[in-house]
Amino acid sequence: MSTGKSQVKGGVLLVGSVPGTDTEDVLRRMAPALGSRLKYIPDGETGQRNFFIGWQMYKFGAYPEVISQFGQNGKFEDTPVPEEKIREAAEKLEGLSTDYDTAALESYPVFKKLKEEGVIPKEVKFQVCLPSPLTFVSPFIVGDYKTAIEPVYERAILRALDNISKNIPEQELAIQWDVPLEFALLEGVWVQPWISPLKQGILDRWVKLTAAVSPAIDMGFHFCYGDIGHQHFTQPKDMGFMVDMAKELLGQTKRRVDYIHMPVPKDRDDAAYFASLKDLQAVRGETDIYLGLVHTDDMEGTQRRIKAASEVLNDFGVATECGWGRTSPEEIDSIVQILNAVSETNA
Template structure:
């Protein structure tokens, strides 16, 4: 049974993510406002037909981190100069498109093609800085932020930057630390590490949803997620 008050979540890729993935580099600057306008119109259609108190919108930001990680020496394919300002201002603009009565959150992502990241984050520093800057630029409340936690990382070095997370109290934090490969035990190790560096409470989630995993793994992952959430 679905509890009363549960909202229908619509997850959307950011315009930057689509333009940065599927448009030729030389055309991105001109195409971006066209695509952003079209996506905004589709968002308006969704908002018009689903009651606001029953709807939640999640913006999925992934290509943003390919651009930001390029600051560490990898090829930078951004079509704008200041990558921190450019990526976070764009995400804040999408957050502010959602009416106040509709909940809105963001999923920050390092990719999940064949269950692999496009680059492995050295720690949570870029995630923390990006979340802080994006939230600071919004004019409406941000209801939740989801941060991924790689399966290999249950060490203090990864989680230490989260001490600098400066989200408002009303913004819920979810850590994507539930993985199918190591189940409840692995999630518990990552929870313990996160608690050493976070003064605020947080919820648990999978790292990148339930898709793109091998056939037959979805139900066990749901069961693992439930077990971790109930224990937590």
């Protein structure tokens, strides 16, 4: 087996979820394990947040009929809804709370305490991951309700963001937008497109989200192809969609994007998969790129993927493809070992 000599200078990104009993457990394990390789550290999304955004379904108690019969195979049984019911739902759900702010404001004091103790390096920021409204609404809201409920949920997410921003020091905070369903829509799988125009409609929504984040706060995007049962909703044929959307986002937003994360399947160490990254190199500016190319028990494969990516992209960081929420302790030990072996500190 390869020795795993350091190969990238861009550090490590933890995408979001990390198994643990609570925030303190996650931070006490991950901060020493990865140290100054991290610019940001999330709270692990423990407890009810363990299964990504599924917990948000229970925030719709005021009008539960809007929640779809969510199927992991992408089949949704939607029936026609009268217009008056749609209006009634939007009115009753206005003002709903996502509780993303509640979770962040409960976790931040733990982060602050551990930073004061020296457990978390002083330069590391507190990472809060939020779903784009499109990512929640697309699979979880019944078809005829989607158009009316999306702005309701968007306002709820932006209220949570505002509360987080007002109560956590801006210089200590990073916001990550999780956008998996956008790529399902673009790929034409799992969920049916319901916005038009599709590509520009997605970009308009992303630009609005970027504008809502204070310029003093670091902000990134997690481009995702899903991780239900450790499987993507479809295997990307290459990085084309991701690079195209990254270029368009960077070109259309007036606000800096501090980082973008993109997944790399385990079986892709070929030049064709990474080729389009060359187009991103020219326009990325100061945006950090993290490639999710680290896979459990695969040091040699990780190094092959790094080598292939390095042919077209300079100075990138490393990560896994997605969060670790349903990952075993043994798998996490392997991932952390590989992350340390193939990366350098941010110092």
